[in-house]
Amino acid sequence: MSPVINCIKGFYYRLFQFDDRLLLIISGSIAGICSGLAAVALRLSLESVLEWLHPFRQYAWAFIFPAAGALLSSLFLEKIIREKAGHGVPEVISSVSRYGGLLRLRSSYSRLISSFLTIGSGGSAGPEAPVVMSGSAIGSNIAKFLQLNDRQRTTLVGCGTAGAIAAIFNAPIAGLVFAIEVILGEWKFVNIIPIAIAAVAGAQVSQSIIPENVLFTHHPFDVGFSDILPSLCLALIAALVSVLFTKALQQTGALAKKNSFPFWIRAVIGGSVVGLIGMFFPVVLGEGYHYIQSMISGGFSLGLFLSFAAVFAKILATAVTLGWGGSGGIFAPCLMIGSLTGIVFHKILFMILPDIGCASEGAYALLGMTGLVSGVMQAPLTGIFLIVEITGGYETILPLIVVSSISSTMSHYLEPASFYFKELIERGQILRPGTDERILSDLNISELIFKGYIKVSENMIFREFIEILKSSDQNFFPVVDEKTGEYKGMIEIPAIRKYALDPGMYDMIFLSQIMDTDMLTASPDNDLQEVLDMMEINNIDTLPIVDRKRFVGMISKTRILDLYRRELIMQTSIR
Amino acid sequence: MKDLKMELSISDLSKYLGVTVDTIERWVRQGKLPVSGKPSDYRFRKADLEKWAAIHNIRLNFSGRESIVKKNEADVLLSQAVQNGGIHFDITGNEVKSVLKSSIERIFNIPDDFKTDLFERLIEREKAFSTGIGSGMAIPHPREPLNYLNQPLVAICFLSNPVEYHAIDHLPVSVLFLILCPSLKLHLNLLSTLSFCLKNSQFVDFLNSRPEPGILIEQIEKLQATCLV
Numbered sequence: 001m002s003p004v005i006n007c008i009k010g011f012y013y014r015l016f017q018f019d020d021r022l023l024l025i026i027s028g029s030i031a032g033i034c035s036g037l038a039a040v041a042l043r044l045s046l047e048s049v050l051e052w053l054h055p056f057r058q059y060a061w062a063f064i065f066p067a068a069g070a071l072l073s074s075l076f077l078e079k080i081i082r083e084k085a086g087h088g089v090p091e092v093i094s095s096v097s098r099y100g101g102l103l104r105l106r107s108s109y110s111r112l113i114s115s116f117l118t119i120g121s122g123g124s125a126g127p128e129a130p131v132v133m134s135g136s137a138i139g140s141n142i143a144k145f146l147q148l149n150d151r152q153r154t155t156l157v158g159c160g161t162a163g164a165i166a167a168i169f170n171a172p173i174a175g176l177v178f179a180i181e182v183i184l185g186e187w188k189f190v191n192i193i194p195i196a197i198a199a200v201a202g203a204q205v206s207q208s209i210i211p212e213n214v215l216f217t218h219h220p221f222d223v224g225f226s227d228i229l230p231s232l233c234l235a236l237i238a239a240l241v242s243v244l245f246t247k248a249l250q251q252t253g254a255l256a257k258k259n260s261f262p263f264w265i266r267a268v269i270g271g272s273v274v275g276l277i278g279m280f281f282p283v284v285l286g287e288g289y290h291y292i293q294s295m296i297s298g299g300f301s302l303g304l305f306l307s308f309a310a311v312f313a314k315i316l317a318t319a320v321t322l323g324w325g326g327s328g329g330i331f332a333p334c335l336m337i338g339s340l341t342g343i344v345f346h347k348i349l350f351m352i353l354p355d356i357g358c359a360s361e362g363a364y365a366l367l368g369m370t371g372l373v374s375g376v377m378q379a380p381l382t383g384i385f386l387i388v389e390i391t392g393g394y395e396t397i398l399p400l401i402v403v404s405s406i407s408s409t410m411s412h413y414l415e416p417a418s419f420y421f422k423e424l425i426e427r428g429q430i431l432r433p434g435t436d437e438r439i440l441s442d443l444n445i446s447e448l449i450f451k452g453y454i455k456v457s458e459n460m461i462f463r464e465f466i467e468i469l470k471s472s473d474q475n476f477f478p479v480v481d482e483k484t485g486e487y488k489g490m491i492e493i494p495a496i497r498k499y500a501l502d503p504g505m506y507d508m509i510f511l512s513q514i515m516d517t518d519m520l521t522a523s524p525d526n527d528l529q530e531v532l533d534m535m536e537i538n539n540i541d542t543l544p545i546v547d548r549k550r551f552v553g554m555i556s557k558t559r560i561l562d563l564y565r566r567e568l569i570m571q572t573s574i575r
Numbered sequence: 576m577k578d579l580k581m582e583l584s585i586s587d588l589s590k591y592l593g594v595t596v597d598t599i600e601r602w603v604r605q606g607k608l609p610v611s612g613k614p615s616d617y618r619f620r621k622a623d624l625e626k627w628a629a630i631h632n633i634r635l636n637f638s639g640r641e642s643i644v645k646k647n648e649a650d651v652l653l654s655q656a657v658q659n660g661g662i663h664f665d666i667t668g669n670e671v672k673s674v675l676k677s678s679i680e681r682i683f684n685i686p687d688d689f690k691t692d693l694f695e696r697l698i699e700r701e702k703a704f705s706t707g708i709g710s711g712m713a714i715p716h717p718r719e720p721l722n723y724l725n726q727p728l729v730a731i732c733f734l735s736n737p738v739e740y741h742a743i744d745h746l747p748v749s750v751l752f753l754i755l756c757p758s759l760k761l762h763l764n765l766l767s768t769l770s771f772c773l774k775n776s777q778f779v780d781f782l783n784s785r786p787e788p789g790i791l792i793e794q795i796e797k798l799q800a801t802c803l804v
Contacts, residue, residue, distance in 0.1 A: 416630075437632070461704050499763070504770030507704060507743065508714060513759055536634055 023146075024155055024194040031142050031156050032163030032198030035135025036205030039167035042112050042127050043210070049120035050286060057282070062122075063275025066285070066321070069121020070271030073114040074263050074325040081110040088133030089329070089420050092157065092183060097424075097431040097438070100150030101140050101157040108137035114327035122285040124274055124317035125328020128168055132329070135164030135202075136183070155191050158184045162195045163202030169215055170206050171389035175199035178382045182420060185432040215289070215390040218296045221363040223396050230358055231367055231399035232406060234345050238371025239410030241311065241341050246376055246411075246419045248315050249330070252323030263325055270324025277317045281310050283340075284317040287332040295339045295365040296391060304347040311340045330419065334372040342368025359396075366391055367403045374404040375411035378418035383408065434572045440528045443567055448528070448560055449545050449553035456491070457482045458512035465511055466500060469493075478544060478551040479515040487551040489515030490544055521546040522555065531555060582611075583619040591635055651727050651761055653768045654796045659684060660728035660753065662788040665735045671701060675715060678732040678751055685755070689723055693755070707742025710779050714769065716754040720762060727756040729765060733785055750782055771802045 056062055077083050084091075088111050095103050111130035119125050139160025143153035158179040166175030176199045180187055256266055278285040283302070294300045302310060318333040342364035349356065358364075366387055374383030383404040388394055412418075417425045424430040431438040454472060456465060458479050465477075477491040489512075496514050499505045521544045522531045531543060535557060545552045589596045602608045603617060609627050612618035628635045663681040668674035675697050679690050696717035700706065707713040730753040737747035752769055756762035772778055778798060786794070 459703075499767065502767060502770055504708065504774055505767060507708065508706065508716075508766055508770065509763065510703075510718060513718070513763065533634070 020148075020152060021190070021193070023148075024152060024159075024190070025197050027142055027146060027148075027156060028139075028159035028194030028198040029201040031135070031139040031159040032166070032201030033205055034138045034142075035131065035160045035163035035198075036167035036202035038108070038112060038134045038138065039127075039131040039164045039202065040206050040209050042116060042131055043168055045116055046120055046127060046287070049116070053120070053122075063272055063279055065271075066118075066122040066275040066278065066326075067268045067271030069117045069119075069123055070267040070274075070321070070324070070326045071264055072121075073117040073123075073327050074267035076117065077110065077114050077327060078263055081106055081114075083107070083110055089129050089182070090424050092133060092136045092161070093420060093430065094424050094427075095136075095140075096154050096157055096183060097185075098441075101136075101143070101154040103137040103140040103157070105137065105141050108134045108141065110134075111327060115329070118321065118326040118328050119287055121271070122275065122278055123271065123321040123326045123328060124284050124286070124288075124314065124333060125321050125326055126287050126330060126332025126334075127328065128165065128331035129329025130327065131164040131168050132161050132183075135160035135162075139163075139198075154184065155194055158191060158195045159198035162199040163205075166199040166202035167206035169386065169390050170203055170210075170212070171215075171386055172196075172199040172203040174382060174386035174389050175202060177385050178379070181379045181381050182377060186434070216293050216296045218298075218362050218391060218393065221359045221366075221393060221396055223359045223363055223399060224357075226357050227359050227363070227399050228402060230345075230349055230356070230364075231403050234342065234364065234367055235371050235403040235406035236410060237345060238338065238341055238368055238403065239375045239407045239414065241315075241337060242372055242375025242407065242411045243414045245315050245318075245330075245334075245337060245372070246415060246422070248319040249322060249419060250422065252319040256324045267325030270320045270326060273320050273324075274317045274326075277313050277320075281306075281313040281317075283310050283336070284314045287328075288314075288336040289332065292335055292339050292365070292369075295343055296362040298360055298362045300343060300361070300365075304344065304351070307340055307344045307347065311337055311344060314340065330376060331373070334376050335369045338369035338372030339365035340368070341372065342366065363393075363396055363399075366393055366396055367399055370400050371403045371407040374408040376419050378408050378412050380404045380408040434568075437529075439564060439567050439571060440532070442571070443528050443560075443563060445522070445524050445526055445528060445531065445545065445555065448555050448563055449524070450556065450559055451553040453478055453551070453553065455480050455551065456511055458488050458510070458515065460511045461507060462499065462509045462511065462514070463506035465491075466506060469500065476542065476544070476554060479511050480551060486549040487521075487544070487546050488512065489517040490519045491515050492519075519544060523547055524552060528560070532560070581621045583621060583624070585617045585619075588619050588624070592633075650764060652796075653729065653765055653772070653799045654792050656727050656729040656754075656765055657731060657792060657795060659726050660730035660755070662731045662733075662791060664733045664785065666732045666751070667735055668738065669736060670738060671740060672698060674732075674734055674738050674751065675701075678715075678730065678753060681732065682728070682730045682753070682755075684724070684726075684728055686723065689721075693717065693721070697753075705741040705743075707740040707748050708770070708773065709742055709744040709746065710773070710776075711737065711742075711746055711749045711783065712752065712773055712779065713740050713742065713748045713750070714752045714754060714766070716756075716762065716766070720756055720758050722757060724755060724757040727754075727758075727761045727765060729754050729769070731791070768799055768802055772798045 053065065095101055111133040115125065115127055115130035119127055136157040139156035140153055143156040161183050162175035162179035165178050166172040176196050179195050180191060184191060283291045314333060314337050318330065322328065343361055345368065346361045346364035349358065370383045370387045373386060374380045384400055387400060388397060421430050431441055453474060454468060455478050456468065459482055475493050479488045479491055480486060481488055491511060491514065495516060499509065499514060520534060520538060522534060524545055524547050535543060542554055542556045544554055585596055585599055589599055603610050609623040610617050610619060624635060660682060666674055666677050668677050676694055679694055685693060697715050700716060700718050706715050732751040732753065734749050737749040740748035742748055754762060754765050756765065772795065775798060781794060
């Protein structure tokens, strides 16, 4: 090999392999750009299809649009891509927490197409979760292409997520915060830098293609001290609505699983229901950005009662869309429900106290959005930064923080698992880095087994065993069948001490007579958690591991502690 | 419901959690445990603790933490077992098989149907390793417990003629102690007591004098009492 190539190789190694920060920043920004492009593509195509379908909305048969969209979307997912419907964020979180961020390449476009069909036809869902899914799949596959390890791959998944959120909302900080707060759950220096770069890249892509500064423009609000108390009340209401929304989503999902319709009939029924709701409340259809814009800028025309009803109509429509086979996210519905809640609250407030001197309706729509986002996702920082960035309304930051923190606390109190985590916690798949569950699930039984035990035969006479005992420091002797090698029982030295000290017994007993056959055993397939529970319940320190009737080794609390500590050091170290 | 309102003291809790009082005090100081009461007298509400344990995936063991004590079967004294098995004199036979056969015939506590089976088991055990322990004594027994017996029995059989038994010290055997038990645990206990008794040379001499059954049992009672101490 020529010295030039060697030199380049050495340089490469020093720059990328030994210290991966630069590598992560570069590949992270590529992930951010790609997911940003995906997000922009979805947004532009949704805008154009909504425009194209708009003239047909006035006809009575328009309710079949959502039905057709849901049908196509579910057919596409089930038959072509073979993935589950839904919004995809839990899949990303579970892949990060259990499988080192591995995602399939096809996930990077499947949700884009299916959610385009669902939302474009009028289904009540948002385009954000699908782009999160595709952004993280892009990140994961870039990592796969570069043959990166699990930790680096997870970071790139975060980069993809941040780029997607940053691009679709044109909100880089919200992208960064969402990726770390919700997807990775780990505030670490090595994560934050590449993800921040990716968020910037995503937002930059979005800005250069769609030249607008903020998603929802408005006139500056006049928010003052008198708004703090009303925003406290709004936060509590927003928390209640969040819990209601979360419950509605879960209930309709469960209802859809119970009935025996084929998936595509289910999708048609769900779509038609959404279409019918849309006949009376056109606000519920699609992602609803247009209406949110009008609410913030104060041009929203619905009265108090209709707005109040629209909150529930939107909750119902979203739950049916997502639960019955449609595909899309809950970000946009959260914003929509939140702003409707804010408007209703403001209208009631002004009805009771006409001269309270609060800010305008638009400001409360904004606060309501924060309340819903923080409440449903239980991610207070995401709520704050997202709303500030998409509205450019920094003057509302004080009540915004109040609403966000109170709403997320309240909804956490009422429903400890957020919408994203609920299902994962039930499946036991939410394992945040550096937690006990994570370490226990990473440590394998096979890593902890202590092998190299002298085995003894059940037909061995005790005198012979005493000879073995003299030259061994084992405390446990597994007893096996001479012929088949099957595990029969265990001889524990403390239990046989009485006989060992009595030479009169040496020729009188066989090992099969003094072995303990009731000793609990575990299998190598058991989780460490199960083994620890077994030890805890029965108050024992050592367990034999038996695999298909063969003795493999012993597992002891001492050894578990030793390895647990090393694992903890490895997993919580900076790099 | 009343049970859930129960309050626990710090020492109760240390028992339930399996950690020391010091650890619990540190956890309270660090704000990790739901607590009420003053620092001098912490009180823990059971309902709060259960909620706390559920959140933190911690096992609370309100039933105490003693390890499962293996159930101790009613122990039987050697003297009692000898009374069950009986003391038999003048066993005829001139080799291992025939003395064992005639010994079994004399034990009335064994159902007749099982006698052949028992004989085979004893022979099998002798083939594996002689039970002659020296000084003219042997302890024939089956390897597996005999489930059909309701009580353990030890039969002492005095042979009319000493028999070659492949014993450790190559001396012919003149006294057999048949140990027949319904469980392994009883077997091991009786075996260990008997082995203790036979280590006493005075007792061995006493046996060789072919004592009266009543006096023999008295002697065994005395010896086993010292063994238990």
